[in-house]
Amino acid sequence: MDLPGVSNAEELQIRLRRYDYLADEGLATAIFLALRLSRPLFLEGEAGVGKTEVAKVLSRLLDTPLIRLQCYEGIDVYQAVYEWDYARQLLHIRTAEALGAGEDRERFEAELYSREFLIARPLLQALEHRGPQPPVLLIDEVDRADDEFEAFLLEILSDYSVTIPEVGTIEAGRPPVVVITSNRTREVHDALKRRCLYFWIEHPSFEREVEIVRLRVPGAGEKLARQVAAAVQELRRMDLYKPPGVAETLDWTEALVALDAKELNEQLVEATLGSVVKYREDQQRVRAPGIEKLLSRVNGGGWGRADT
Known part of the structure; x- marks a missing residue:
């Protein structure tokens, strides 16, 4: 599908920014091509790098509903596509029995x-x-x-239709804009990836992360934004079970702004560590060498400084 007023990836990048999403050239190009070619977009990367947010911002940008299918172990066609309303069916059966309307069994079952x-x-x-x-x-x-569910998805995405035995085949009038995300906890089958345009989303660079913080948390001063971004960059260098993503960077910044913080200090980091490091074992790894050492790397690690 074509997006009015957007004829190339650069223009899409500008539009995404207006909706508070900073996409680099590669991601903006992948999104543009997915829209132009009507192909599913497969986004892979660490948790918290902004994969899900792509779908959310596209929904706002296109002014169309976002329909979300959250996958989990054991999901099947009944959770993903349809199921019968057994409670209403039972009520219908009891009503028919009470009214003596269940004699025509074939018609009744069809109902x-x-x-x-x-x-x-x-x-x-x-x-x-x-x-x-x-x-x-x-x-x-x-x-x-x-x-098995991957194979079923591949079938759905091939022709955007599904057959329900009792009802018939239902086809999409126009294919939806499909965004598929993966945290790569396991490898997804090649057949599904081949059906899609693929893009790996990296953690942002320091300067881009500062820009994201300033855009999404405007209440944060420049100095605080740079310190938080630098601290998160340092945390990602540590051997953490779950390194913080951009989502955690924003959570942390919002928590600090709520506390009227202007810059990081040891007490603030200790008090708000749960906003950015969300596993007990990881918190212990951060605290082991001391919060003071983390701050010394933040302030002396060449990340850049701001006096305001």
Whole structure:
């Protein structure tokens, strides 16, 4: 699909920034091509680097609903596509029995499995959407699902249709804008990746992370923003079980701003460490050499300084 007023990746990059998302040239190009070619976009990277946010900002930019399918171990077609409303079916059966309307068994069973009793889950909702713009379908953390569900997704994304035996085949009027994310807790099958445009999202550079903080947390002063970004960059260099992503950087900055902090000090870091390092073992690793050493690396590590 074409985005009005956007004819290339550079213009899309500017539009994304207006919606508070800073995409580098590579990511902006991948998003642009996914829209232009109507191909699913497969985003992979560490947790917290902004993969899910791409789908959210596209929803706002396109002024269309965001439909999210959160994957997890054991997810199947009934959680992803549709299921029957058994409570309403049971109520219908009891009502029919009370009224003596269950004599025509064939007609009665057909009523039970009509569209009236079907609950649409995210994939079916995306296929059936009939708004002015196709919806954004976010298939989040697909690496948590199993191989069988991947194969089912591949089938859905091949022709954007699904067959429900009792109802028939339902096709999308226009294919949704599909964003698939993976934290790479396991390898996703090549067949699914080949169906998509692929992009690996890295942790941002120091200067870009400062820019993200200033954009998303405008209440943070320049000095605080640079110190927080530098501290997070240092934390990522440590052997942590779960290095902080951009999401944690923003969480930490918001917590510090809420405390009216103007710059980092040892007490503030100790008090707010849970905003950025969210595993007990990782907190112990950070505290072991001392918070003071972390701050000395932040202030003396060549990250750049601001006096205001």
